[in-house]
Amino acid sequence: MKPPPFDYARPRSLDEALATLAAHGADARPLAGGQSLIPLLSLRLARPSLLVDLSFIPGLASVQAENGTTVLGAMVRQRALERDAQVAQRLPVLAEATRLVGHPPIRNRGTVGGSLAHADPSAEYPALALALDAELVVRSASGERVIPARDFFVDLFTTALAPGELLTAVRIPVPPPGTGWSIQEIARRHGDFALAGATVLLRKASDGTCQHAAIALFGVATRPLRASAAEQALAGRPLTSEAIREAASLAAGWIDEPLSDVHGSAAYRRRMAEVVARRALEEASRRAGA
Amino acid sequence: MATVPITLTVNGQAVRAEVEPRVTLADFLRDELGLTGTKLGCEHGVCGACTVLVDGAAVRSCLILAVQAEGADVLTIEGLAGDGLHPVQEAFWEHHGLQCGFCTPGMVLTAYALLQERPSPSEEEIREALAGNLCRCTGYQNIVVAVRAAAEKLAGAR
Numbered sequence: 001m002k003p004p005p006f007d008y009a010r011p012r013s014l015d016e017a018l019a020t021l022a023a024h025g026a027d028a029r030p031l032a033g034g035q036s037l038i039p040l041l042s043l044r045l046a047r048p049s050l051l052v053d054l055s056f057i058p059g060l061a062s063v064q065a066e067n068g069t070t071v072l073g074a075m076v077r078q079r080a081l082e083r084d085a086q087v088a089q090r091l092p093v094l095a096e097a098t099r100l101v102g103h104p105p106i107r108n109r110g111t112v113g114g115s116l117a118h119a120d121p122s123a124e125y126p127a128l129a130l131a132l133d134a135e136l137v138v139r140s141a142s143g144e145r146v147i148p149a150r151d152f153f154v155d156l157f158t159t160a161l162a163p164g165e166l167l168t169a170v171r172i173p174v175p176p177p178g179t180g181w182s183i184q185e186i187a188r189r190h191g192d193f194a195l196a197g198a199t200v201l202l203r204k205a206s207d208g209t210c211q212h213a214a215i216a217l218f219g220v221a222t223r224p225l226r227a228s229a230a231e232q233a234l235a236g237r238p239l240t241s242e243a244i245r246e247a248a249s250l251a252a253g254w255i256d257e258p259l260s261d262v263h264g265s266a267a268y269r270r271r272m273a274e275v276v277a278r279r280a281l282e283e284a285s286r287r288a289g290a
Numbered sequence: 291m292a293t294v295p296i297t298l299t300v301n302g303q304a305v306r307a308e309v310e311p312r313v314t315l316a317d318f319l320r321d322e323l324g325l326t327g328t329k330l331g332c333e334h335g336v337c338g339a340c341t342v343l344v345d346g347a348a349v350r351s352c353l354i355l356a357v358q359a360e361g362a363d364v365l366t367i368e369g370l371a372g373d374g375l376h377p378v379q380e381a382f383w384e385h386h387g388l389q390c391g392f393c394t395p396g397m398v399l400t401a402y403a404l405l406q407e408r409p410s411p412s413e414e415e416i417r418e419a420l421a422g423n424l425c426r427c428t429g430y431q432n433i434v435v436a437v438r439a440a441a442e443k444l445a446g447a448r
Contacts, residue, residue, distance in 0.1 A: 103422025
């Protein structure tokens with residue numbers, strides 16, 4: 001259980017980090033908080049020849065409010081996010097989701113960008129990025145590009161990031177006041193990987209019907225999913241318990257091929273996806289102002 | 291692979307060393323500094339036995355490379371006690387919060403970090419804080435009792 005040998009770079013600026021990543025291509029891995037990468041090294045599931053430590057680069061760990069958008073630096077520690085007053089007020093679903101990420105000692109080190117770039121299918125942040133229509137800001141030695149969350153998560157532990165590219169920030173449109181929200185998951189212990197999870201953002205029109213619904217599932221497939229069929233089924237309808245049950249069932253049916261492992265079969269995960277989707281829709285509906 | 295020079299503080303003492311990048315902080319503390327109070331259980335971040343404080347925050351020392359601790363202030367179980375036992379350690383002793391003792395350094399430091407942040411935690415908060423630390427002997431009940439007693443001891447001392 002010891003990592004294989006590798007070299008280590010400690011850049012002091014973003015440009016230096018990008019130049020180092022460009023020079024080493026796919027052999028180099030950025031090291032953010034290390035809470036997923038270091039276990040992968042210890043288990044020898046990853047064998048990069050060079051780690052580029054991002055912790056000593058100034059300016060990557062800020063939480064900023066722009067017009068209607070919250071911008072999180074990739075190196076914002078999860079624990080800092082959990083305690084951030086602006087996030088608590090503007091993005092309560094993100095604060096709540098953060099408390100579901102691992103345990104406090106993990107969150108003390110783990111970062112927002114690390115979790116997104118690692119793209120664990122059971123992770124909370126990728127699903128939230130999808131539900132919130134976030135944009136991921138990516139830099140490389142040759143410039144910057146912005147990738148919508150829906151195009152970022154490609155497959156199991158696989159994102160749209162190319163070798164030499166670095167996720168530097170995530171831009172999250174702040175939901176309008178009155179938006180109901182929820183994140184629900186089933187795990188074996190608090191802080192364990194979710195076997196099934198759902199996050200929901202919901203807005204009601206003045207007559208109480210559903211104006212906007214975003215439903216993202218995690219822990220159930222090789223990547224987080226937006227349950228589009230369920231979202232469309234709710235649009236314009238009153239949020240009755242019957243409508244919510246139908247939407248949850250549609251969401252579970254939307255999963256092509258559920259994950260299956262020793263902790264939960266595919267059938268179990270599909271069933272639990274329906275349960276967490278229903279719970280999340282119910283809670284978001286209660287929280288949504290008309 | 292080239293070694294990297296590091297400078298850090300461990301239990302109040304300045305430490306300089308040359309380390310291979312692949313050496314975790316846990317292995318550095320145990321093998322280079324001889325601080326074997328930090329235990330290694332799973333070595334991939336699941337069991338919590340190797341919990342130490344880095345810059346005041348509880349972290350898993352098997353999930354940090356020693357090179358990442360450059361400039362950091364590290365507290366291990368060896369640095370917690372003063373002349374006698376620390377009140378958290380006393381409480382674990384008095385309330386039978388350990389049996390074999392392997393998970394204890396990690397439990398004590400996790401509890402210490404919790405009480406620094408939340409001097410009077412509820413039982414639920416104690417259980418949530420300890421959820422990342424595995425104990426195969428006690429069934430956790432007396433650990434929770436010990437942490438609550440430690441909170442009272444520390445409150446009395448203030």
